[in-house]
Structure formats: structure tokens, C-alpha cells
Amino acid sequence: MAKVVVVTSGKGGVGKTTSTAALGAALAQSGKRVVVIDFDVGLRNLDLVLGAERRVVFDLINVTQGVAKLSQALIRDKRIEQLYLLPASQTRDKDALTEEGVGQVIAELRTKFDYIICDSPAGIERGAQLAMRFADEAVVVTNPEVSSVRDSDRIIGLLDSRTLRAEQGETVRKYILITRFDAARASRGEMLGIDDMLDILSTPLLGIIPESEGVLRASNVGCPVTLNEPANPAARAYSDAARRLLGEDIPMALPVDRRGLFDRLFGRRAA
Amino acid sequence: MSAAAPVQKKAIRFRARSFVAFALTPELPLSGWLRGIDKWLGNSPGFFVGRPVVLNLNALPLPAGEVGELVAELAARGIRVFAIEGESLELGLDLPPLLKGAKSTVIEESADEPGKESADESPAPSRTAEALIIDTPIRSGQSVFHPQGDVVILGSVGSGSEVMAGGSIHIYGTLRGRAFAGALGSDNARIFCRRNEAELLAINGWYRAPDDMEPSTRGRPIQAFLQDGRISVVVLD
Amino acid sequence: MSLFDLFKKRGSAPVARERLQVLLAYERTSRQKPDLVLMLQEEIMAVIARHVHIDQDDVRVSIDRGDTVSTLEIDIQLPNGDSMALAS
Numbered sequence: 257m258a259k260v261v262v263v264t265s266g267k268g269g270v271g272k273t274t275s276t277a278a279l280g281a282a283l284a285q286s287g288k289r290v291v292v293i294d295f296d297v298g299l300r301n302l303d304l305v306l307g308a309e310r311r312v313v314f315d316l317i318n319v320t321q322g323v324a325k326l327s328q329a330l331i332r333d334k335r336i337e338q339l340y341l342l343p344a345s346q347t348r349d350k351d352a353l354t355e356e357g358v359g360q361v362i363a364e365l366r367t368k369f370d371y372i373i374c375d376s377p378a379g380i381e382r383g384a385q386l387a388m389r390f391a392d393e394a395v396v397v398t399n400p401e402v403s404s405v406r407d408s409d410r411i412i413g414l415l416d417s418r419t420l421r422a423e424q425g426e427t428v429r430k431y432i433l434i435t436r437f438d439a440a441r442a443s444r445g446e447m448l449g450i451d452d453m454l455d456i457l458s459t460p461l462l463g464i465i466p467e468s469e470g471v472l473r474a475s476n477v478g479c480p481v482t483l484n485e486p487a488n489p490a491a492r493a494y495s496d497a498a499r500r501l502l503g504e505d506i507p508m509a510l511p512v513d514r515r516g517l518f519d520r521l522f523g524r525r526a527a
Numbered sequence: 528m529s530a531a532a533p534v535q536k537k538a539i540r541f542r543a544r545s546f547v548a549f550a551l552t553p554e555l556p557l558s559g560w561l562r563g564i565d566k567w568l569g570n571s572p573g574f575f576v577g578r579p580v581v582l583n584l585n586a587l588p589l590p591a592g593e594v595g596e597l598v599a600e601l602a603a604r605g606i607r608v609f610a611i612e613g614e615s616l617e618l619g620l621d622l623p624p625l626l627k628g629a630k631s632t633v634i635e636e637s638a639d640e641p642g643k644e645s646a647d648e649s650p651a652p653s654r655t656a657e658a659l660i661i662d663t664p665i666r667s668g669q670s671v672f673h674p675q676g677d678v679v680i681l682g683s684v685g686s687g688s689e690v691m692a693g694g695s696i697h698i699y700g701t702l703r704g705r706a707f708a709g710a711l712g713s714d715n716a717r718i719f720c721r722r723n724e725a726e727l728l729a730i731n732g733w734y735r736a737p738d739d740m741e742p743s744t745r746g747r748p749i750q751a752f753l754q755d756g757r758i759s760v761v762v763l764d
Numbered sequence: 765m766s767l768f769d770l771f772k773k774r775g776s777a778p779v780a781r782e783r784l785q786v787l788l789a790y791e792r793t794s795r796q797k798p799d800l801v802l803m804l805q806e807e808i809m810a811v812i813a814r815h816v817h818i819d820q821d822d823v824r825v826s827i828d829r830g831d832t833v834s835t836l837e838i839d840i841q842l843p844n845g846d847s848m849a850l851a852s
Binding site: 409412455 | 665682
């Protein structure tokens, strides 16, 4: 049974696209057939993070408008053969993306893939609503920061009311993915604590991704971090999170402050 | 000679609708009262957006020019006055119309969610209080409006959301949003919550914002009720 | 930290810079005028369609844009079973 997973947040810049790429790659590496879809109309990003920016021919709107077939628009990842990308359109016309069109694309993708991961744009307007509309599950990406938590709460409310599942009386299974977690700041009490976030959001935790330069390097070179630097703490956290999505019960590893005493005294940061 | 065609008479139907409006009652000095409004707006920006507001000048007869200024001051703050209450006011045509005979009232017709039409042939309004019980958390941006009675929330109420009840509000969780009890004229209504981090507590029009709540009541289980014309917030032990 | 690590650590930013230069050069020009590669593809398709009836399903297009050279690959399955790869 294919699963549609939306990666959303409300707040911008928290790591949705990075997380979509990392989770998609990790799931594909574990043997699943995965397609990641960029729902940001006008500001294409997922292709860049996956290093496919030079190979984009057709996009989601081309497919919904019948200009191209799905098979022509899908871009296969050169490194992970089970991973495909459906890029976003660079048109400025947000109304070009229709619910009916998206519904048909998702229905067709369900016959070909195990996981369909929808990278939502920021906000709660049309693109974000369409990204979540057909979701079976949702990963709500949240930074340990008050406005991110507030926006995530809002998005969770929408997941429970504006999705097809919600309208049919079913639930979208939701998870919180905490990103940009800085263990040093948290231990100094400068960052919102994990328990506080989970208490406020009342939603199960998928994973805690530590702040890491490996994530930046990965998007610089256009390769998902789980593939670029698998041993990196963020990469490992994403891999664990992907396994939890698959239903495995993996104990949550709290990122620790790995700096030595010297670094702590003089304020330097480790990767 | 042709007969003139009979003139069709079209009946114009007047329909009366009553609905609840928020009444603002200014007090002198106006500058101080406006500062109070600014403070409210600072805590709850956009509170008045889409809410019909009546300006109650029954206790404050102002000359027409000053009424105009006051309406303009409120408009500048995003508060649109759609009618003015006042016994002996002479208002020009450019001001909102004068409302006569307004009553404080407890409305019995149901008005659950915005967008839901109330049934035309609804059964006779029942006087028994009906509690609304919600067993999921209230998320930021959501709004609960239950004029018929109490509201019970089994969960927390998120920041940026609001719960409005005709009766009392009972929150078995943390209140981080806004709660309005006794919203249709009941002074006896109370607000209970397991942990007070409220953005606003209001009972029948009286309100308290976080700034003027005693710090000892923040983060604690509390009940809020009207006493001597102001809201008392008391820690429950 | 060896010299090699130093180079490795400096490696990703220049890669990013190059990718962005290529991509943005393409995106800036394509905002003003239609994409040459896509236009070629449409016109080639139209020419073929004049001679042979083909289904959109039988056509695979892939593009690799470089900074000086872009490669367009069109793969077409012709009705009598022969497949003809067109590279230009």
C-alpha cells in the first residue's frame, strides 16, 4: 500500500526541503520505491538540494495540465535508483495548481511507488494546503523556537481539518521532526526544550536532527546528507527517523553536547 | 383606448435579524480609555477584525464632532463601529447610525461555527445548558464558539486560539490562548484551567491580560470569576 | 587536521558556487526568452509527428544543462517496434 507523506511546517526555513530529501533518500536506500514532489509553485528548491537542477524538463504543473506525462516529468536520481523527483513549476501563477490535477497525479503515483513524499512550501496558503490534501501521514518539521512551534501547532490543526482524510473522518498520522537542535544551547537553557515542545504540540516525535554543517555541505554539492556523509550525526538521525516512519521502534538518541571541555570554555563548536 | 397594464406591486420584505455585537463603552478621559484599547490590541492584535462593534455612549453624551473623532480614532485602530448607542445624540449622516433600544441579551438561537446557517425551523430554543466537550487539544488559529453553555476541553488550548462560551470554560490542560466565558451576558461564568499561560481571560466583557495578572497565578491551576466588577484570578490548590 | 582535510572542507562551497552560476545563468536568460532546448524538443517532435504517428508515452526526453554546452536526449519508440535514439 503506497503511503503519501507530507513534510510541512507552517514556518519557513526550518528544514522541510532538506528533510524531504534526506528522508526520501534514506527510505529509497532501504529498498522502497520513493518519489519526492516539490509543491512550491514559483520557487523550486527540491531539485537543487538533490542536485538535479540541470535535468529538469517538465514539472508538476506541466503534468496536471496535460502538457507532459508523469513518466516524462519524473527525474530519476543518478545515485539512488529507487529515488525519483517530480519538480515544482517556476511559473508565478499559483492558481495553475489545481486540487483535481494534484489528485490525479497522486493517484497515478500510488500505483508506481511505495512512498510519495510531498515537500510543502511555507505558509498555510494554497501550495501548503494542496501538499497536505492527500496525505496519509505528516512530518511536521519544527525548530526549537517559539514561532516555529506556534506555526507547527497551526499546521497540525489544519492537518486535522483540511485534509481529505480529516473530511472523511479518518486521521492523518502526524509526527514532529525537530531540526536544528543545538545541544550546547539547550544545555545552557537558551533553546526551547524538547519536552516543552512535545508538551505544547501533543504529537509523537519522529526524530531530533542536530544542527550540523554536514547538512549545508550536502546541499552545496546537491546530494542528500544521508548519502553524502552517512556517519554525520544529522545523517544518522535522519536515517533513524526514516526507519521510524517505516514502523521500526528505535530508541530516541538525544544529541549530546560533544564538545570537549576546552571547546566549551572557549566557545567553539564541533560539527 | 387600451387599458393600462395593471401595475405589479412587489412587496418589499423587511426581515429583522438580531445578532450579538460587542459594545465598547468609552470612559473619560478618552485618551486613557484609548490607551486601554491599545493595550488590549497589543495583546490580541486583530481581535476586532470582522467583529461588529457598537459604541455605547449612553453614559457619555458627546458633541457630534467629538463622536466623529472617536469613531475615526477607533477606525485607525482597525475597529469599525457600525452603530452608536446613545439617548440624546444628534449624529450627522457620515457617522454610523444611532441605535435605539439595544438590550443586553442572552441569545438563544444557535450560532455554532461561522459559515453554518442556523436552522430556519429550529426547535424551540432550550433553556437547559448544554455543555460542549472536546477531547482533543485546540490548535493555534482554531476558534470554538458555544453560546449554549459550558465548554470542556480535555487537552490544552494553543497560543493564538480562542474558546468562547455562553457558560463556563473548563480546560483540563494548559490554557495558552484566549478564553471568553459568559460571552452572552452571564456574570456567573467562570474559567478553569490546569495551567495558566493565557493570552487573555474574559468574562462577560471584563477582561484581564497577562500583564495585569499576578505573576503568582501564571503557570498554576487557576479559576477566574467576576467579583466586584473585576476578574479575580485565584490559584486552585 | 591534514592538508587533505583542509581541501576537503573547502570543497563544498566552490561546488555550490559553480552549480549556482550555471543554474542562475540559465534561469535568468530563460525568464526573458523561451527555453531553447525545450523549443528544439517541441519542434523535433512536430517534425517526427509529420512522418510517423507517435504517442507522447513513447517519447523520453532528458536534458543535461552545462555552462557552455547542454545535451538534449530524445528517445522515441517508433510504431513498428524499432527504437531510434536521437541525440543533438
